Amino acid sequence: MTTPLRLGIAGLGTVGTGVVKIVRQKAKLIEARAGRPVTISAVSARTRDKDRGVNLSDYAWEDDPVALASRDDVDLFVELMGGSDGPAKAATEAALSAGKDVVTANKAMLAHHGQALAEMAEANGAVLRFEAAVAGGIPVVKSLTEGLAGNEITRVMGVMNGTCNYILTRMQSGGLPYDEVFEEADKLGFLEADPTLDVGGIDAGHKLALLSAIAFGAQVNFDAVELEGIERVTITDIRHADDLGYRIKLLGVAQMTGRGLEQRMSPCLVPKRSPLGQLEGGTNMVVLEGDQVQQIVLRGPGAGEGPTASAVMGDVIDIARGFRCTTFGVPAAMLTEATPAKTATPAPYYLRMALDDKPGALAKVATALGNAGISIDRMRQTKHKDNTAPVLIVTHRTTRSALDEALDAMSRLDVIAHQPVALRIESV
C-alpha cells in the first residue's frame, strides 16, 4: 500500500501549523512508520495572508472549509478550526458524508455532537478520531479505546485543564489569592478568549464527557456533567488543605454506579503525595481504572503546538496504516443512553467555617453533622484574631444529600459567622 494518504487541513493556528511542519519535515520517518506517504493536498484558514512560519505554497488554498473537505484530492480531513458548531461541524459533516476519514482536535464539537457525528461516520464507512481533543499530547483516547479494551473500566479521573492547574498550583506555591493569579495567567496568554471555558471547568468537562463515552460505552452527554469551576477556590482553603495533607485540583471523575453514570468536574481535595496531588503547573494527568489493569496514570503536556500536533499525527498515521475502528470504541448504535446519576458517590468532605467564639458553638456544629448521620474524622480549631473561630472538619464518607442537610442545619445556627465551605475529598 504505497498510495499516499492525502490530507486537507482546515485551521492553521498553532496546532494546524504544527501539523503542517511535521508532515513536511518528517516525511521519510512518517512513510516508514505508516507504510505509505502522508501528503497535504490543500489547506484552509480564516486569513490567507499571514506569515505562519511555514511554506504553504505547495498546497491548494480553500477559503471554505466545506469545499476543502469535499475536494477529490483530500482523503483525510483534519479539522483544527474549533468551535462546537459553524464551519467546523459543517466541514466535518461534509467529509464524513462523503465517506472521508476525519481527525479533529475539537472537544466542544464532539462533546455536543459526538453521537451524531459517530453515527454519520459509521454510516458512511468513515473513521472519526480525536486524540488531540483530550489532554493534548497524552495518548489517552488510544490507551482507553485500544490498550485497555480488555477491561471493564471502573473509573476515569483527570486534571485536564492546564490553565486551572497552573492557577491552583501558583496560588499554592506563591500564597497568592485567586484574582491575582487569574490576572497573571491572563497576561501570560494562558486563558481562552472566554475564560469561563477554562476556569468554569467547561473545557475540562468536554474532555471528561468524551472519555466517559469511551470508558462506559455511553452516548456523549456533556449536559450531564456536574460542573463547578475554580473561581471560588480561596487561598485560605488551599492553605488549610495543605495543612491537612491535601492539594485542591480541578478534578474530573466519571464512574458507572448503581445510580447511573456519574460525571463530575469540580475542585476536589486529593492527597498531596498521590500522583494527582503532585501534579504541578500546566501539565495534565489522566487516571484510568479497569477491573484487570487496576490503575494506569498518564501524565504529559495538555496543550501547545508540539504536543497537540503530536496527537493529531498519531491519529493520521493510524489511519494511514489502515487502522479502522469506531469513534467511541463500540459501534455508535450500541452506545447506551446512560441515566445520569443524580447524586455523587459518597465521599469524605472538607468543611471550613467560622464560628462565633461562644461556649457550645462547636457542639452545635457537631450536633448538626451528627443529626445528618455524618461522623467526623478530624476537626481543628485554628487560631483566631477577632471574635470568630475558624474551624476545619474532615468528615468520614457521607452522601452529598446528608451533607447538604447538615449544611442547611448549620446555616440556621446562631453561632455560624460565615457559611461553611464544603469540598469533596476524592480517593485517588
Place this chain on the structure above:
Amino acid sequence: MTTPLRLGIAGLGTVGTGVVKIVRQKAKLIEARAGRPVTISAVSARTRDKDRGVNLSDYAWEDDPVALASRDDVDLFVELMGGSDGPAKAATEAALSAGKDVVTANKAMLAHHGQALAEMAEANGAVLRFEAAVAGGIPVVKSLTEGLAGNEITRVMGVMNGTCNYILTRMQSGGLPYDEVFEEADKLGFLEADPTLDVGGIDAGHKLALLSAIAFGAQVNFDAVELEGIERVTITDIRHADDLGYRIKLLGVAQMTGRGLEQRMSPCLVPKRSPLGQLEGGTNMVVLEGDQVQQIVLRGPGAGEGPTASAVMGDVIDIARGFRCTTFGVPAAMLTEATPAKTATPAPYYLRMALDDKPGALAKVATALGNAGISIDRMRQTKHKDNTAPVLIVTHRTTRSALDEALDAMSRLDVIAHQPVALRIESV
C-alpha cells in the same frame, strides 16, 4: 467482519489463565469493541491435570505448543510460556511461518530474537505484538509505536522491574539493608526462580532493548545494554541520596547520540520530587520524550495476572479489529544496526568515599577530580566515629571516562579508606 478470531493459547500460568478468564467472562464486551467475536480453540501447558480455577473443557488440548500453533482452527497464537528459546520460540516460529498472527508477553525471546521474528512475521504477512512484554499493564508499546508516531523520540527511560523498585523502596522506607529486604522479597514470592533476572537488571534490560528498538528504529540489541543490577546498592547510599534530595532507582535509559545508541540499565539517582523519584513499591513507570510531545509519563502495575492479561487482550482486540502493523514500528528491513555508544552521555555523579582523618585528605581528592577536569557541585563531610571521615561529593556534569580517570587516581591516594562508590545522577 463477524468471523470469530480464534485463539490458541500456550502457557496457562497466571497470565494465560487470566487471558482465558477475560475471553470467557467478557465475550460480549470484547465482541462489541472488536467488531467480531474472540474465541479460544485450543490451549497448551506443561501439565494438563491442574486446577487453574477456570473451565478449560470447551477447548482442545495440545501437549505440544508447536502443534497448537499449527492447528487449522487457530488464527492467532498467544504465547505465554516464557523462555527465550525452546518451545516458546519454536511455536512462535511455527505460527509466523504459517502466516498466523502472534501475541506474546515474552520479553526474553524478543530481546534475543526480535529482529529475526519480526522479519519472519513480515515475510509471512503476519503481525507480531508484545505489549505485555514491557511494563505489564501500561500501554507503552502502543503509545510509542502509535500514539507518538509523529515524533522523533529523543529519550526513553523507565523503572520497569517492580521487584527491584520494591526492594529499593523498602530499603529506603524501612532503613533496611539490601540482604534483609532481598530475603523478604523472596519470601513474598516476588523474585524469579533465578533472582539475577530481577536484581541483576536483566529482565528490565530486556524491556529497555525492546523500547529502544521502537523508539530509534534500530534492531533489538540486548547485548549492547550496559547492565548493572541493584545488588551493590547500600542503605548508606540510599540515606545519603535522600539527604541530598534524591532517590536511587534501577533506571533504564535509551537515547540516540552522536556517539551511537546508548542503552543503560543501572542504579541511578533521580530527584525525589520527580515522577520517577516518587515511584514507590512494585509499580512501573516509563518516560517517553519526543521532539513534539516533550515528555509523557506512564505509570501502572508492571506485573500480575490482571494487568498483564489486560495488555495481552489489548493486542488481541487490536488484531481482531484488523489493525495490522510492523513489529517495531517500521518494516524490519528498515531497522538499522545502530552502533552502540561506547560511553554514556555526560552527567553529574554522586560519589561517596571514606577518607583517613588527616590534614590535606580532602584536598587530595579535590585535586584528583580537578586533574580529571571534573568540578564539584556539592561536597559534604559527614560525622565520623573512627579515624575515617565519610565524604559525599556531587559533581557537575562529566564524562564517565573522566570520572574513571579520577576514581583511578583516587584509588591510589594514601588517604582513601575505602574505594569510592560512584552513581550516576540522571536528569529526568
